[in-house]
Amino acid sequence: MSENITAVLADIGGTNTRVALGHGTEVDLSSARSYRNVDYPGIDAVLRQYLSETGVAPQGCCVAVAGPVRDSAGRLTNIDWTVDREMLHEATGAHTLAVLNDLQAQGHALGHIAPENLTTLMPGKPASPQSARLVVGVGTGMNAAPVYRLGDRTLVPPAEAGHATLGLRSDEELRLLQHVSRLHESPGIEHFLSGRGFERIWNWLCVEEAIEDPKSAAEIMALMETGHPRATAAVRMFSTLLGRVCGDLALTTLPFGGIFLIGGVARHFGPHLLSHGFPEGFGDKGRFSEFMAQFPIHLLTDDYAALTGCACHLTEQLQLHD
Structure with a gap:
């Protein structure tokens, strides 16, 4: 089977779903359209609407989901939608199908991002093209996932890193944790590192000053x-x-190929990270501090990276079956 099939690709966010056509690893940006999730009962209805508007009969379909995915089925975190391969087949008629977590899709896009959509924050040291990489998404929520290359295949294990426990180093940070814990039971990393997390930090500083x-x-x-x-x-x-x-x-996954920050909040903080504590926080690892200088850190600003990752993943699936 040709790896350059026409595929319909979708990136489901909390509010809108982006849909576009892909040909091989390329996304046709002129075909991209956005749909408000509240106007549709599910992703199958969105895909049917898109295909009726474009008149395309795709051979493949891949959907990136803002929520956990297991065994090719996903459930959205912020809306009551579920996605699975059978649903995608019924909606599109395609036979090459995939469901990815949205961060997995971003990971599959690495290596296919235009240089103008990547900003290097910390150069690190050169590494093998097969070295592990790491995507870290900071937006409405927070998540991270490693990206591995095995020969010509990309593996991006799903993760829910934003719900892990935040490590603390100072009395000040402990007071922040205690403040957030009074409002949220067992807060995880994304309670601090997300758009709302940033607002919680501000509110805690207000409490410290006894003001509202x-x-x-x-x-x-x-x-x-x-x-x-x-x-x-x-x-x-x-x-x-x-x-x-x-x-x-980084110490958990050793991403010598680079760490890639993505998401709306990461993008807004990008220009301020180097001068406001990010390097110090990153490198504060005791006797391993010098070791941390090996990891390159980049800011990824491609709005369509998840769709590119979907296209790349489908292409690899086809290559494996040729």
């Missing part, structure tokens, strides 16, 4: 740009904690 001044993440970032001390402190705490978590994950 609730603000959105965007408002806090705007204040930081003016030199506002509390906003700057919130950015520094967030950046330091993100660096520490990325450092912990």
Whole structure:
């Protein structure tokens, strides 16, 4: 079977679903359309709508899901949708099918991202093309997944790293944890490292000053740009904690091929990470601090990376069956 089949690709977010056509590993961006999830009962209805509008009969279909995936079936975290291969076949008629966690899809895209969509934050050291890599997504939630290359095959195990426990190093951080724990039972990493997590850090700093001044993440970032001390402190705490978590994950997976930060929150923090504590948090590993300098760190800003990853994954599936 040709690996350059036409496939319909979908990236389901919490609010909208992006759909586009793929040919081999390439995504046809001129075919991309966005649909509001609230207007549809499920992804099958979205795909039927898209195919009726385009008149395409795809041979393949891959969907990236913002939620846990197991045995080719996924459930969305923020909306009551489920996705599985049988549903995709019924909606599209395609026979080459896949369901990925959205972070898995981002991992499959690595190596196919245009240079203008990658910004190197920390250069690290050169490594083999087969070296492990790591994608870290920070947006509405937080997650991370390793990316492995075995010959011509890419393996991206699913993960739910955002629900792991945050490591703490100081009395100040312990007070932050205690504050968040009063509002959320057993808070995980994404309770601190996400859009809402950033707002929680701000609110904790307000509590420390015995004031109430609730603000959105965007408002806090705007204040930081003016030199506002509390906003700057919130950015520094967030950046330091993100660096520490990325450092912990690096020691777990040894991604000598690079760490790739993705997601809307990561993108907004990108210009401020190096000057607000990320390198210090990342490298604060005692006698392994020098070891940490090996890992390159990049900011990925391609809005269609998940769709590219879907296309690449389907292509690899076809190659395996040729």
